[in-house]
Amino acid sequence: MAGKKLTAEWYQRPDTVALARELLGKVLCTQFDGQTTRAIISETEAYCGAEDKACHAYGNRRTKRTETMFLPGGAAYVYLCYGIHHLFNVVTHAQDVPHAILVRAVQPLEGVEIMLQRRGHTKQSKKLSAGPGTMSQAMGITTAYNATNLQSSSIWIENHGISIPAAQVETTPRIGVDYAGEDAKLPYRFEVQAAIAH
């Protein structure tokens, strides 16, 4: 069941948009209180630091919240949105270059029972872990894990050798970033709509 853990070098590569595309089909894993869950990443968005108006760290804005994005690639950036939702991002690029990839949806692979319990659902459905807030809840990720290193034993990402054909990937503008002007139109969102075979 376990795959090969992505290395620090993988995360620290500079092309965040390409990494967002490559993240599709990779397996996000969490282990909290001895409970392990695994899920295949099916939707991502790239946020490209200082030059990207949609990014929290646009213009290299350094605050308590954005500080995590300045860490070297390979850290988890988790923040609270609308006071309710914990949004999970993967920090990429080198230290002091605030790029990140928002994981918006995953498909459950292991520990489905645990995810159902966390979500308060009784049956598996598409809504179980599709959406940036719900997928965090299903995986048990909260802001308490902000800045967690992805080489740790709490949160990490594995390569299971799953590749997604280009024909199955939809590339669209990002969601909910209308305030970003021209940058709101950038094709930085990658989505696999079909169920991923594994």
Added chain:
DNA sequence: ATGTCGATTTGCT
């Protein structure tokens, strides 16, 4: 010190 608002989800009209 205080006010505004968000990389959303959910339930009700």
Added chain:
DNA sequence: GCAAATCGACATA
């Protein structure tokens, strides 16, 4: 389809 929920970060004073 619309609006409430809910809290911390950030900007302004």
